[in-house]
Amino acid sequence: MNFIDKLNAAWKRNDSLLCVGLDPDTARFPAHLQGRPDGIVEFCKAIIDATADLACAFKPQIAYFAALGAEDQLEAICRYLRDNYPHIPLILDAKRGDIGATAHQYAREAFDRYGADTVTVNPYMGFDSVEPYMEWKDRGVIVLCRTSNAGGSDLQFLDVGGQPLYQHVARLVAEKWNRNGQCALVVGATFPEELAQVRAIVGDMPLLVPGIGAQGGDIEATVKSGRTAVGTGMMINSSRAIIYAQPQGDEDFAAAARRVAAETRDAINRYRG
Numbered sequence: 130m131n132f133i134d135k136l137n138a139a140w141k142r143n144d145s146l147l148c149v150g151l152d153p154d155t156a157r158f159p160a161h162l163q164g165r166p167d168g169i170v171e172f173c174k175a176i177i178d179a180t181a182d183l184a185c186a187f188k189p190q191i192a193y194f195a196a197l198g199a200e201d202q203l204e205a206i207c208r209y210l211r212d213n214y215p216h217i218p219l220i221l222d223a224k225r226g227d228i229g230a231t232a233h234q235y236a237r238e239a240f241d242r243y244g245a246d247t248v249t250v251n252p253y254m255g256f257d258s259v260e261p262y263m264e265w266k267d268r269g270v271i272v273l274c275r276t277s278n279a280g281g282s283d284l285q286f287l288d289v290g291g292q293p294l295y296q297h298v299a300r301l302v303a304e305k306w307n308r309n310g311q312c313a314l315v316v317g318a319t320f321p322e323e324l325a326q327v328r329a330i331v332g333d334m335p336l337l338v339p340g341i342g343a344q345g346g347d348i349e350a351t352v353k354s355g356r357t358a359v360g361t362g363m364m365i366n367s368s369r370a371i372i373y374a375q376p377q378g379d380e381d382f383a384a385a386a387r388r389v390a391a392e393t394r395d396a397i398n399r400y401r402g
């Protein structure tokens with residue numbers, strides 16, 4: 130099954146547009162996992178098992194693993210996801226961008242080494258820096274468009290022939306780059322007006338939408354701005370607010386993550402129309 134079909138099936142199966150972000154910061158781990166050589170794997174497995182029936186995707190952020198030289202633990206988590214939850218898309222958030230020959234190696238890393246269903250890429254270096262990922266026809270390519278951080282406006286709002294750069298990127302990907310129907314875009318939940326603009330440009334193309342939860346994006350505005358006619362079209366990511374949810378009573382960290390994931394999934398569903 131290709132990435133888009135898998136995503137469509139996951140939206141339906143779990144009645145969810147929630148993407149659970151895996152950004153494991155060991156300093157925030159519960160005490161019993163601190164300092165353990167397999168601590169990242171055990172932390173992420175517990176989060177995955179606790180939220181898998183609530184999620185339409187999981188998104189490990191590679192920086193949290195690479196910073197510690199813990200790529201072996203990222204491999205183990207990706208293997209765990211593929212073996213136990215093969216129906217849930219695995220998004221590798223790496224935001225890669227480089228010349229074609231190097232991009233091909235990054236694509237091998239994402240798709241062959243980690244077995245990701247899709248990977249985030251930066252469009253700044255143009256089509257020949259993105260094309261190598263498209264050789265894997267059953268995988269997705271998620272292109273940065275309107276990022277969730279305030280500084281994204283420094284470049285993404287520059288005027289390009291009468292339209293802001295982020296809209297140019299949306300048109301370019303929708304009309305030219307998406308040759309095999311495998312592309313998606315990143316658009317931040319922190320900018321619902323721009324999210325609506327992108328949705329109007331790209332039709333039903335899936336959008337990865339980070340920025341709810343810890344970044345404060347408004348769920349109602351996000352869903353109403355980004356939903357498609359059938360009430361799907363988005364992987365709405367929340368990482369820290371879920372994986373570091375404060376336990377209540379005698380809950381453990383995974384139960385707390387489940388509680389917040391369920392609340393977030395349900396809040397999203399309230400506005401899907």
Ligand SMILES: O=c1ccn([C@@H]2O[C@H](COP(=O)(O)O)[C@@H](O)[C@H]2O)c(=O)[nH]1
Pocket residue numbers: 150152190222275276277278315316317339340341342343344366367368369370
């Ligand atoms: O525009 C973007 C693109 C990617 N991200 C990534 O999403 C998560 C957000 O984490 P939270 O804890 O929910 O804030 C993180 O991995 C970012 O690298 C983004 O935030 N904005």
